[in-house]
Amino acid sequence: MSIALDEKKVVNPWVFHVMPVEGEDDKKWDLHKSHTRKHVHFHTVKEAVKAAHEEAATHPAHIVIHALDGHAYREYDLA
Template sequence: MSTAPGEQKAVKPHVFHVKPVIGEEDKRWDLHRVRTAKHEHFRTVQEAVAAAHEEAGTHSAHIVIHAFDGHAYREYDLH
């Protein structure tokens, strides 16, 4: 299937999940990029979110921050 001249394929945004990690004393937040096996652990939620911003670079991204019970308590988009 080809695209018409001038049409561009939509680029999916990067999606990151920031989740608490139970049982690790010094690193309590997991940063996971969806559709990859990549996981990084950070001491604070702020460090994990900053790493997501850095990894996204100039690409659009969606960040989801989860609470200890698993529900998403904050979501936002980067453009």
């Protein structure tokens, strides 16, 4: 006798950190995807957050925006 199980694969969300940095060409915001070495610099926090949304596309994600002193001042999930 076989039993059919409705198994759902658990998908861990990607975590993106948006941090202020001193960058080249006045690019002041760094977008870093956790567990990677990828860092991309942007002129504004809005551009960095938009890039995180685009990279995540339909994958679950969590975005953390950091202040100059390093603390997280805003966090939210993408569905």
